[in-house]
Amino acid sequence: MGIIINLDKILEREGMKSNELAEKIGITTANLSILKTGKAKAIRFSTLEAICEILNCQPGDILEYLDEK
Amino acid sequence: MRPPILLKTILDICFIFSAFSLVVFLISLIITFSTETDLSFVSIEKPPEDLNNFALWGLILIEVIKTCAFVYGLYVLRKLIRSFFGNKLYTKLQITALNLSGRLICLSVILGAVSEFLKKMIVDSRIELNFGFEFSFSSFWIILAFGIFLIFLSKVFANARQLKQENELTI
Numbered sequence: 001m002g003i004i005i006n007l008d009k010i011l012e013r014e015g016m017k018s019n020e021l022a023e024k025i026g027i028t029t030a031n032l033s034i035l036k037t038g039k040a041k042a043i044r045f046s047t048l049e050a051i052c053e054i055l056n057c058q059p060g061d062i063l064e065y066l067d068e069k
Numbered sequence: 070m071r072p073p074i075l076l077k078t079i080l081d082i083c084f085i086f087s088a089f090s091l092v093v094f095l096i097s098l099i100i101t102f103s104t105e106t107d108l109s110f111v112s113i114e115k116p117p118e119d120l121n122n123f124a125l126w127g128l129i130l131i132e133v134i135k136t137c138a139f140v141y142g143l144y145v146l147r148k149l150i151r152s153f154f155g156n157k158l159y160t161k162l163q164i165t166a167l168n169l170s171g172r173l174i175c176l177s178v179i180l181g182a183v184s185e186f187l188k189k190m191i192v193d194s195r196i197e198l199n200f201g202f203e204f205s206f207s208s209f210w211i212i213l214a215f216g217i218f219l220i221f222l223s224k225v226f227a228n229a230r231q232l233k234q235e236n237e238l239t240i
Contacts, residue, residue, distance in 0.1 A: 031240050041238040 004064045007036050010055050025050035072154045080150055084143040091136050098129065124191045128184060135180035142173030159230035164223050171219030178212040 011021060022032040025047060034040050035047075048059055055062075149166035189197045 027240060034238060035240045039238065040240045041235045043240050047240050 002065055002068060003038075004066050005036060005038055005040075006062055006064055007032075007051070010057055010061060014055050016055070021051070021054060024054050070153075070156065073150055077147070077150045077154075080143060080147045084140070084147055087136075087140045087143055091140050094136065095133070098133070124187075128187050128191060131180055131184045131187065135177050135184060138173045138180065139177040142170045142177060145170040145173065159226050159233050161230075164226045164230065167219050167223035167226060171216045171221075171223065174216035174219065175213060178209055178216065182209055 011018065018032055018036070019029050022029045027047065035043065043063075048062070051057075051062060052059060145166050149163055149170065152160065152162055152166070186197070189195055
């Protein structure tokens with residue numbers, strides 16, 4: 001996959017647990033797990049905004065493009 | 070969404086009558102084969118003297134395959150309608166059932182046309198192709214269109230399933 005989700009790293013940096021973040025942004029832990037494992041097909045701007053706000057980061061910190069070639 | 074009870078009932082009745090007629094047809098075929106009586110039950114009133122028995126059995130075989138395909142198509146449609154009762158849409162079973170029933174209905178109607186053609190050729194010794202448009206729902210073209218529509222609908226369902234999965238995986 002070309003797009004990598006660096007949510008684990010940011011959560012570790014901020015010292016926050018997955019279920020805590022899921023509760024704060026208003027999504028289920030199952031959905032957050034889908035997002036973390038890269039199984040998600042898309043992410044809503046509202047979700048991204050909420051993650052950035054809570055984790056005090058930029059969208060570029062969460063999403064990273066990796067050239068597969 | 071309300072379950073399609075009326076549709077299920079209609080299909081159930083159609084399936085029961087079709088399956089019953091198929092069973093009666095097969096039993097009469099077995100009796101005829103075992104007792105070597107005449108083949109008048111295949112709606113041939115006066116079989117010609119020089120009628121090839123092999124050709125006649127071929128014709129009967131096509132009729133049996135046609136009826137089996139139609140009955141199995143109805144059975145698959147029944148299963149499909151029953152799957153709608155669970156309020157789950159765009160499942161793999163529904164996509165496969167739509168595709169299969171469409172193919173079976175197309176096969177049945179095409180075999181019906183072939184059977185009619187062969188019957189006229191073998192029994193009446195004349196070649197006749199009748200693809201005229203009749204103003205009834207038993208018309209060749211309408212049933213063929215219905216079968217193709219079911220196949221097309223299966224593709225729509227497959228596409229909808231993909232969109233549904235994408236929607237569910239949008240966080």
